[in-house]
Amino acid sequence: MSEDPLVYLPVGRWGELKAVFKSDWPRSISGFTTLENIEYILKQGIDYGFKVYCPYGEPSNGMVAFNLKKTFYEIIIQSPNDDTSKLEDALKTSKLIDWSRQIAVPFAPKHVMDCVRRVNFEKNMKTVFTRTETFILHKETPLFKDLSLPDGFTFKQLTLEYLDLVDSTWPHRYDGSRWYFDLLTRANLGFGLFKQNDLIAWVFIKEMGALGHLYTLENHRQKGYGELVLKLISNILLEQKRYVVAFCVEGNKSAYKLYKKLGFERTDEIEWCELTPL
Known part of the structure; x- marks a missing residue:
């Protein structure tokens, strides 16, 4: 019996993969930050x-x-090389991928998504693509200054008691999303802005190392809390000498303006893909 073309890479060898992603900077930054943050979660x-x-x-x-x-079947596909022929062949012939399921492929650079399109054509899957832009703060970026909180406000890690609120207000909630927020919270990757001990805004460092799920309760909007939370979480990562990465869906002008205002560098356009069996 022939071996599968997708060969398992143990955690002890992830450094090799991070090194090749660093050689393809910034296009492969999401591959790098994914491994970096999963290592943190494992610790x-x-x-x-x-x-x-x-x-x-x-x-x-x-x-x-x-x-x-949980029920969300996601496969992260990244390549540090323009030549994706071996990647494409492995995707087409591997027995590890369950093509009978709905598959999500996140934050893929153009050359990778072109590869996915060719594989998808052969597998006869219905596809939905979403274009996004990547914004980065370099790990050597100076910390944001003058971030004194208003009286009665605190910014701290979230605890499990807030899971229902976070999950119920997420616009993309799915069966199993509460499990996802539980995972991030247990890994100390959720942070909230509190007013008199009431949670009013929050943000997560997602498992791929990018910021996400930035949310302010409706009756506390238009007060600058979203920008404040973004600065505070960025400082936490910058103090750890880590890159701050955020994704912005094409057309989201308010998020685009905020990232540019705070000095984020816009890099490559990427795509998210949802594959569904026909």
Whole structure:
């Protein structure tokens, strides 16, 4: 029996993969930050089954990572090389991917998504693509200054008691999303702005290392709390000498303006893809 073209890469070898992603900077930044943040989650004693594979066992061929979140079947596909022929062949012939399920492929650069399109054509899947832009603060960026909180306000890590509120207000809630927020909270990746001990705004560092789920309760909007939370969470990452990464869906002008205002660098356009069996 022939071996599968997708070869498991143990955590101890992730450094090799991060090195090749760093050589393709900033296009492969999301591959790098994903591995960096999953390493952090593992150090918190949380292993939810994230698995990394390389086409034919070679990190230079890219990464195919299974990021299963309860009922959400996500496969992260990244490549540091323009030549994606080995990646494409591995995706087409691997027995590890369940093409009978709905599959999400997040934050793929153009050359990777072109590869996915060719694979998808052969697998006869219905596809929905969403274009997004990547914004980055370099890890050496100076901290934001003058961030004194108003009287009665605190900014701190979220606890599990706020899961229902966070999940119920998320516009993209799905069966299993509460489990997802539970995971991020247990990994100390959720942060909230509190007014007199009431949670009014929050943000998460998602498992791929990017900021996400920035939200302010409706009756507290138009007061600058979103910008304040973004600055505060950015400072936490910058103090750790980590890159601050955020995604902005094409056409979201308010988010675009906020990232530019705060000095984020706009880099490559990427795509998110949802594949559904016909």
